[in-house]
Amino acid sequence: MAIQKISESVYMGMCLEMGTPQQVASRRDIIDIVEMLRSNENRPFTVMLSGSRREGFRLSGSDTDYMRWPNNHRVIWDFSQVQFYNTQEHILILCDSSESPPGFTLLWLPLETANSRVMSACVRMNGMLYISSSKYREVTCSIIISGSTPHGPCGSGSLGNVEYDHAHCFISDFWPPSASSWIDRCQSWPPPHVVNDIIRNGCHFVAIGHKLGNHTDKEWRISFSQAEYKVVYSMNHTQFLTYGLLKLFLKEIINKGLRDGDKLLCSYHMKTAVFWAIQQNALPYWHPKNILVAFWVCFKLLLKWVYEGNCPNFFIPENNMFLNNIYGEAQRTLFTQLYILYEKGIALLLHSPSINSYIINVLCNPRLTICTVEHSLISEVEFDEDIFNEISIYESMGSVDLRICRKYLHAVEESIGLPLTQYHNVMLRKLTATILQRTAFMLHNLYTNTGSNKQLYIVEKMACHMLKIAARFGFVSDMLYIAMYYYKTFRYREALSVIDITKVKLVQPYLIYRSHVDRERYIEAVGGQSLSTKMRQAVAKDIKLDNAIFYIDELIPEQQSSNQNNQPTLHIPPLVPLYMLELLCSRHVDTMRAQRALDDLQVLVHHDQGQLVPVHLRDISWEILGICQQISGDLQAAMYSYQQSLRQYPRHRIQTATRQRIQDLHL
Structure with missing residues (x-):
């Protein structure tokens, strides 16, 4: 019974380390729907x-x-x-x-x-x-x-x-x-x-x-x-987590402290061992109560392969994957290392920092009750954060042109009749929002200099409509693309109206931005609602500017510098462009409000502790503060901000633009 209880505790720990069945399913569904759409690009x-x-x-x-x-x-x-x-x-x-x-x-x-x-x-x-x-x-x-x-x-x-x-x-x-x-x-x-x-x-x-x-x-x-x-x-989830446990065993025990060139075993060997163990019915049942037995079965198989010097590829067994580097003295040394671990029994996992606490908890508390109901292991907020992070990672889809945007939208339309999961659906909604945003700005850039007044009027009407639909499909922060477009087309009061609405939403305590959220308020506000509703009402993400598309003139040098250095996108914390746009628009209608926006931006960038301006996005945040200060005539403050931008981690590689702006100050 003790080993079963330890197994259940390890299984619970692995769910927290690797993901519950629902988390893993959502990750896979999100990637699958993205790749389904990409297959329609005709690239x-x-x-x-x-x-x-x-x-x-x-x-x-x-x-x-x-x-x-x-x-x-x-x-x-x-x-x-x-x-x-x-x-x-x-x-x-x-x-x-x-x-x-x-x-x-x-x-x-x-x-x-x-x-x-x-x-x-x-x-x-x-x-x-x-x-x-x-x-x-x-x-x-x-x-x-x-x-x-x-x-x-x-x-x-x-x-x-x-x-x-x-x-x-x-x-x-x-x-x-x-x-x-x-x-x-x-x-x-x-x-x-x-x-x-x-x-x-x-x-x-x-x-x-x-x-x-x-x-x-x-x-x-x-x-x-x-x-x-x-x-x-x-695989069932126990099999998947056994594979994950072997990956941790490799990383934290077998290969710990080794240089890359000295690592003889790799994750692919671990995966191969799990594949063979499952197919050869080495274990009749794969269940949370016997995950440690499953690990041990795979470890023994791996030990056997090292002893024999033969790791058969799962698809072509004649391909011995040890021939390249596990033979002779290296093979004997590796076998000795693994056999010493084998003699320790399952206690060898105590050497894994990721796992040992789940074993020790049971050993120290033998009457501990272990819960292996996966959906109760993480909170609704944690689960939602995981999904929305995945969506944010994969919704960018690289630089695209109008032809590819049209193909994406056609593919989205065709997917409506398919049997889709909730994760497919929420990913499709965000992809649609992203495509519409890019299409709106690309159309405007295309027709501004080449179209007639009538064409430009039609395009602007279409673009506004697209951006409003995108705001209904995407994150709370996606409303800022509407404000950007209004600023770009000189509709300052309309932009400020959108900024006012967005500002209220972005400062709500229930809003998720990265891991910054009041969890109780989040559950009160949107708990139990659909992922689409949560995304639209209670989630903010960084504003992403595709460097192949110019959104507002003030950031063109940064986009060009970033693009020349192989960075496809600028990622900006949402409150930073909000205050920037508020200042840019207010300059034309309310100078007092413009100064307040600059003050708010300065306080945010100077004093935030990494919650609303993440450390790895400080280069662009300091840069935008400098631009706003320069526009407002405070050249000394702008110089300081640009210098601070150069001191940050160069996430966006905008240093060329920053140095040029410093030169242009003429101080």
């Missing part, structure tokens, strides 16, 4: 979120992994598959696995008709043209974000405080023949509909060869990333 490439974030984890320090492939290139396994393609539209690449280790292949280009980027990565072998994985990594590493550095098959780096891995790859619509045995093994798990969906969607090829292969620099690894997240989706 020359497709981007897919992969890795632990796609699976539903939100672990601090984890990379954000993306896969990207050209839509007009397809990999086939034999010439008989040519019949399924129009060769005028698709460039076909043929697999040649004859000289490659299991799980790897050469990519042969039968006709020299690929795009220039692919052609620049080609090499000749035996008179035939092959796409070199190492050359392809070189030419694609910094395409998306300049300054990215090679990391495995990816281009890696960081945007703000988020690290990323972008893998440029190719796709095959067909399941690999070398993985056909996986289909035969799936008798009980994953379920048939998951297996069929996985097979129907084929696989990918990432640009890295086997270190012991004959053509290391030219080979490509067969990637099952898409299949893997679908397999993870099919």
Whole structure:
């Protein structure tokens, strides 16, 4: 009974660390609906979120992994598959696995008709043209974000405080023949509909060869990333949390204190162990009461693999994933390390800072009652915060043009008849709001200098209508886009009216802004209501200015500087642009109010303790304060604010604009 109670406590702790079933479901639904809309863009490439974030984890320090492939290139396994393609539209690449280790292949280009980027990565072998994985990594590493550095098959780096891995790859619509045995093994798990969906969607090829292969620099690894997240989706929550527990075990115990180059085991090995344990029925029931038994089963399997020097890939078992680095002396050392942990028994988890308290609580309080009813583990406010953070992360969708905005809106319209979850619906509403906001400003910028007065009148009427709809669909803070548009079109009194309404809403104690909220008031105000209602009435997020679209003239230099340094968006705490817009509009109608707005902005930026002006957004906040002070004629104060902006963490990389503004002060 004691081990069961400890298991239940660990399960509860893992729900708090990794997410409850509802949280994980909401994260997955939000990403899935975003990618469904992206598939309607008709861009020359497709981007897919992969890795632990796609699976539903939100672990601090984890990379954000993306896969990207050209839509007009397809990999086939034999010439008989040519019949399924129009060769005028698709460039076909043929697999040649004859000289490659299991799980790897050469990519042969039968006709020299690929795009220039692919052609620049080609090499000749035996008179035939092959796409070199190492050359392809070189030419694609910094395409998306300049300054990215090679990391495995990816281009890696960081945007703000988020690290990323972008893998440029190719796709095959067909399941690999070398993985056909996986289909035969799936008798009980994953379920048939998951297996069929996985097979129907084929696989990918990432640009890295086997270190012991004959053509290391030219080979490509067969990637099952898409299949893997679908397999993870099919896990029950105990299985998912067992996988999460193994990830913590790896990070906080096995690899603790090791440099990256010295880490022999990785998260992928942990995931593979869970996959095999589930499919081989190593545990009859996966339940909160036996999560520690489940962990132990997977750990023993991992220990066995290290002892034997063989970690079989889940989809292609002949691919031994230890061959590259776990052999010889390194293998023996790792086995000794793991066996010492094995001898400690389940007590080894006491070395995990994330888990040990959940074990100690039970050991110190044997009569403790453990609640494993997942929805009672976190409050309604915490659950809502998690969802709205997810929505805010994925609603940006990158820079888009009017054509893509139109396609998004069409895709939203088509989704109305689909069986959608509440998480799908609330994400669709915010995406719609974002698309309408961008469309409104793009239309205005397009027609201001090129349209007739009649066209401009029609466009402005449409834009205002779009922004009002967006405000009804989005966050409380989305009302500020209406105020921005009114200011941009010289309707100062109308802008101030919107600002007055928005200001009242933004200072309500029940408003969620990041983690700043009066939880009791929030429940009183919107508790139990739909997520859409909560979003519209009680949630504020940063104002996001896409650097490809100019919103107000006063921030154009900052947007240009940020854009030139590969930052796609300015993120501004909502009260900062509110006071800025209040000052800019009041200058034309009420100078006393303009001074009050400047005073309010100054107090906010100078004295906020990170609640309403987060530390990582202080660079743009100090910058805006300086702009407002300069406009108001207080040049000494503006100089101080610009200097403060330069001293902050350069989240937006606006230093070029800041230095130019300092020069222009002529003090």
